[in-house]
Amino acid sequence: MGVARAGSDLRPAARRFIHLRGAASDGQRKTTTYSAFSLLRHGLTHEKWQRAWREHEVASAYDAVIVGAGVHGLATAYYLAANHNMRRVAVVDKGYVGGGGSGRNTAILRSNYLTPEGVRFYDRSMTLYSTLAADLNFNVMFAKRGHLTLAHNDGSLRTMRWRAEVNKLQGVESEVIAPEEVKRLVPFMDISSHTRYPILGALYHPPGGIIRHDAVNWGYARAADALGVHIHQGTEVLSIGVVDGKVTGVTTNRGEISSPIVVNCTAGWASLVSSLAGVSLPIITHPLQAAVTEPVRMFLGAVVVSGSLHVYVSQTDRGELVFGASTDPYPSYSMRGSLAFTEELASHVLELMPSIAKMRVLRQWAGLCDLTPDFSPIMGTTPVEGFLVDVGWGTYGFKAGPAAGEAMAELVATGKTPELISSFGLSRFGDGLLVGERGAAAVGH
Amino acid sequence: MIRIPCPHCGPRNSDEFSYIGEEKRRPGPDTSPTEWRTYLYSKSNPAGWTTEQWFHAAGCGKFIVAERHTVTNEVRATRPKPRFERSNAGAEAGGGSS
Amino acid sequence: MPTSTRRGNGSVAEPVARSPIAPAGPTGTRGAWEVSSAHSKAALRLADMTALSKVLVRGAPGEVAPLLCEHLRARREDGSLIVGTGPDSWLVLAPTGRSDAVSEMIASRLRGCTSLVTVIDVTHGSVVLRLSGESARRALEKVCAIDLSDRATPNGSSFRSRVAAVVSTVVRDDVDGDPSYLIVSDRSSGQFLFDALADAGQEFGIGLTGYPEQEI
Known part of the structure; x- marks a missing residue:
C-alpha cells in the first residue's frame, strides 16, 4: 500500500488487530474479527453474530460529514479514519448502506481506460481492491476473470489499439487480441463472419474482473464503524449551511449537524445535493438498466463487453448472468425498468451468444448515472470552502470507490488535492481542460 | 418507455424521439469563453418539472418543446419549437423545381 | 444483363430499375x-409497389397544405395519391414512369x-408496400404501435411511425371497401420490412401478390 499508516510494515492481519485495538481503546466496542475459527465457533455455539455496524444518535458536531453511504462515502470515511486518524466523521444517507448506485451496478472492475489520468486513477483502485478483503477483514469476492471489450468495426478496433498502448505505458496489462483468441477465452461466442456484428477483435484486460458489490459496501461500513465513524442511515440532508462562502454544516431530518467539511459522495442525486450548497454541476442524470438471469453452471469465464451492441455480460460466482446496457436515452430520476430495454438487451446478448436463448431473466432494475460532458468524474474542491464533491460517476463509479475514497480522505485531512485526482476538478469545465473518456468509459452513451 | 404527445402527430412512444436537451438561451457571439463553457456544460438537472427539446425522428421530423417531470416521466405539455425564420428576400418566387 | 442506367432516348426493352425486394414468383x-x-387470391395479401413514382414536396405548412393535403391525411387526385407525411412535407404517389410529369404539375x-418549396423525385430512394385484406389491420398491429382503429385512423388517414422498427409512412387506403395500407420506407430497409410484414401475416394466411393493373 502506498499510504503510510501505523503498522503498514506488518502483515494485514496484524495491521487489522492494531486498528481494532485502537477502536476498542477509544471506549468503543471491539469488533469481532472474521476468521475460519470464528465461523466454526459460531457454527457450534449458535452464538448471535455481532452486528456489522452500529446505530448512533446523531451528534451535534463532526469534523466531517459525508453525504451518501455508498462505496464512495464509506471508503472516504474509512480512509479518513484509517489513514489520517480522523474519526469524528459521520456518513449520512437518506436510504440505507449501499442502496444507490453502489448496490445497482454490475460489479465489473477494470482499469483499461483511454486517458493516462484515467488509467492511473482506476489502476490505483484495482490495487486497493486486490487487497481489500484482507484490509477490511471482509470477503469481497474479487475474481480476476479477465475483461474483453469486443470490436465490431474498424473504428472500435482503432480505439482499442490506442487504449492498449495508453494502458501499457501506465503499466496496465492490456492487449488487442484476434477473434480466435476470443473464442479460446469464451468458447460460446459466435465469432463467425456472417453475424450482423462480426467480432473483428477485442481489447483483452487480464486483471479485470468482478466483485460482490454489497460485500464491498458492507466491508467498508463495518471497518469504518470499527474505527469510530458514525453511519446514519435514513438521514436525509435537507439543507447545507453556507456562511460567507464557507460550509457550516447540514440540516437533516434527524437534526442539525455542524461541520467544517461536507463531502458530496452521492450518485444520482449529485446535482440536487450540490445545489443545496449553491454549487451548480455540469451533470445530467440518466437511468441505466441491468438484468440478471437464473443461475446456471459456470460457463462464462471472462467479462464480455460490446460497445456497438450496448451490452456487457458477466457470470457471478452464484452462476447468474448479469447484463448491463447503455443508459436510458433521456435524463430521468425514475428507476423503473422497461420492456423495450429487456427486448433490446436480450436481442443483443443473443447476437453474441446464441446458445443461451433458453435462459430466463430473473429480475431487472435501474440505477441512476450522473453523466458529465467528458465521461470523467468530478472530484475535489468547489467555490464553497469546505464543500467537496466526489460525483459525476456516470457508469464507472463502483470500480473507482477505493481510490476515490482514499484520495478524497487525503484532500479532507490535508486540505491539498492529491496529484492522482488533480485533473478531475470541477474547474476543468470552466478552464476547458476536459478529460475525454467517452471512448472507454462505458458502453455506448 | 414514456408517452409524449407530439403537437403534430398525437401521442407517441418516446422511442420515436431523440432527446435533445434542456431549453436554454444560447449566448451571443461576443460572449466570453467562460460564459460559453457555462452554456455548454452547465445543467440544471432538476428532479421535477423541466422544459426540454425533443426531436421526433421517427415521426414528423420536427423539433418540439416538452414539459416533463423527471421523476414520474409525465409529459404535461408540448408545443412546436418555433420555426427558424429565414429571410425570403433571396428566394425565387415559387422556387419549386424537380 | 439488365442494368439500372437509362440507355439513350429510345424505349427500353429490358428493365432498368428493380425494387430492392426479391420479386415473388414470375x-x-x-x-x-x-x-x-404473381397473383394471390389469399384473404390477406402483400404486394411490392416500389415501381410507383414518388415525389417528395417540402414547403411552409400554411401555404402548401391548402394546395396539396393536410398533415395526417391522404387525398386522391387525378390518378395519384397525395399524402401529408409531416407538417411541412408531402409525398405524392403516382403510376410508374410519371414522376417527371407529377413533379411538373x-x-x-x-x-x-x-416560401421556399422543394419538389424532389424520390422514386429510387424508397420502397412502397401494400398490405390488403380483411385482417390487414390485425397483421399491421403486430408490428406497429399506432392505434389502427377506424376511429383513430380511418380510410384516407396517414401517419409516420415505426413499422417493425423501420421508420415508415403508413397510409390507410382501402381498395373497394377492402381494408388496405400503403407502407413507404427507405429503400435500404425494403427487404427487411417486406419479410417482417410477410411474417406478421403468416397466422392470417398471407399471400404474396404481384404489381397490380390498377397501380394507385
Whole structure:
C-alpha cells in the first residue's frame, strides 16, 4: 500500500488487530474479527453474530460529514479514519448502506481506460481492491476473470489499439487480441463472419474482473464503524449551511449537524445535493438498466463487453448472468425498468451468444448515472470552502470507490488535492481542460 | 418507455424521439469563453418539472418543446419549437423545381 | 444483363430499375421496372409497389397544405395519391414512369408560394408496400404501435411511425371497401420490412401478390 499508516510494515492481519485495538481503546466496542475459527465457533455455539455496524444518535458536531453511504462515502470515511486518524466523521444517507448506485451496478472492475489520468486513477483502485478483503477483514469476492471489450468495426478496433498502448505505458496489462483468441477465452461466442456484428477483435484486460458489490459496501461500513465513524442511515440532508462562502454544516431530518467539511459522495442525486450548497454541476442524470438471469453452471469465464451492441455480460460466482446496457436515452430520476430495454438487451446478448436463448431473466432494475460532458468524474474542491464533491460517476463509479475514497480522505485531512485526482476538478469545465473518456468509459452513451 | 404527445402527430412512444436537451438561451457571439463553457456544460438537472427539446425522428421530423417531470416521466405539455425564420428576400418566387 | 442506367432516348426493352425486394414468383416488366407478376387470391395479401413514382414536396405548412393535403391525411387526385407525411412535407404517389410529369404539375401548382418549396423525385430512394385484406389491420398491429382503429385512423388517414422498427409512412387506403395500407420506407430497409410484414401475416394466411393493373 502506498499510504503510510501505523503498522503498514506488518502483515494485514496484524495491521487489522492494531486498528481494532485502537477502536476498542477509544471506549468503543471491539469488533469481532472474521476468521475460519470464528465461523466454526459460531457454527457450534449458535452464538448471535455481532452486528456489522452500529446505530448512533446523531451528534451535534463532526469534523466531517459525508453525504451518501455508498462505496464512495464509506471508503472516504474509512480512509479518513484509517489513514489520517480522523474519526469524528459521520456518513449520512437518506436510504440505507449501499442502496444507490453502489448496490445497482454490475460489479465489473477494470482499469483499461483511454486517458493516462484515467488509467492511473482506476489502476490505483484495482490495487486497493486486490487487497481489500484482507484490509477490511471482509470477503469481497474479487475474481480476476479477465475483461474483453469486443470490436465490431474498424473504428472500435482503432480505439482499442490506442487504449492498449495508453494502458501499457501506465503499466496496465492490456492487449488487442484476434477473434480466435476470443473464442479460446469464451468458447460460446459466435465469432463467425456472417453475424450482423462480426467480432473483428477485442481489447483483452487480464486483471479485470468482478466483485460482490454489497460485500464491498458492507466491508467498508463495518471497518469504518470499527474505527469510530458514525453511519446514519435514513438521514436525509435537507439543507447545507453556507456562511460567507464557507460550509457550516447540514440540516437533516434527524437534526442539525455542524461541520467544517461536507463531502458530496452521492450518485444520482449529485446535482440536487450540490445545489443545496449553491454549487451548480455540469451533470445530467440518466437511468441505466441491468438484468440478471437464473443461475446456471459456470460457463462464462471472462467479462464480455460490446460497445456497438450496448451490452456487457458477466457470470457471478452464484452462476447468474448479469447484463448491463447503455443508459436510458433521456435524463430521468425514475428507476423503473422497461420492456423495450429487456427486448433490446436480450436481442443483443443473443447476437453474441446464441446458445443461451433458453435462459430466463430473473429480475431487472435501474440505477441512476450522473453523466458529465467528458465521461470523467468530478472530484475535489468547489467555490464553497469546505464543500467537496466526489460525483459525476456516470457508469464507472463502483470500480473507482477505493481510490476515490482514499484520495478524497487525503484532500479532507490535508486540505491539498492529491496529484492522482488533480485533473478531475470541477474547474476543468470552466478552464476547458476536459478529460475525454467517452471512448472507454462505458458502453455506448 | 414514456408517452409524449407530439403537437403534430398525437401521442407517441418516446422511442420515436431523440432527446435533445434542456431549453436554454444560447449566448451571443461576443460572449466570453467562460460564459460559453457555462452554456455548454452547465445543467440544471432538476428532479421535477423541466422544459426540454425533443426531436421526433421517427415521426414528423420536427423539433418540439416538452414539459416533463423527471421523476414520474409525465409529459404535461408540448408545443412546436418555433420555426427558424429565414429571410425570403433571396428566394425565387415559387422556387419549386424537380 | 439488365442494368439500372437509362440507355439513350429510345424505349427500353429490358428493365432498368428493380425494387430492392426479391420479386415473388414470375416477373414481368411495367414501364422501366421489373415487377412480380404473381397473383394471390389469399384473404390477406402483400404486394411490392416500389415501381410507383414518388415525389417528395417540402414547403411552409400554411401555404402548401391548402394546395396539396393536410398533415395526417391522404387525398386522391387525378390518378395519384397525395399524402401529408409531416407538417411541412408531402409525398405524392403516382403510376410508374410519371414522376417527371407529377413533379411538373406540383411545381406549377405551388408557383405562387412565397416560401421556399422543394419538389424532389424520390422514386429510387424508397420502397412502397401494400398490405390488403380483411385482417390487414390485425397483421399491421403486430408490428406497429399506432392505434389502427377506424376511429383513430380511418380510410384516407396517414401517419409516420415505426413499422417493425423501420421508420415508415403508413397510409390507410382501402381498395373497394377492402381494408388496405400503403407502407413507404427507405429503400435500404425494403427487404427487411417486406419479410417482417410477410411474417406478421403468416397466422392470417398471407399471400404474396404481384404489381397490380390498377397501380394507385
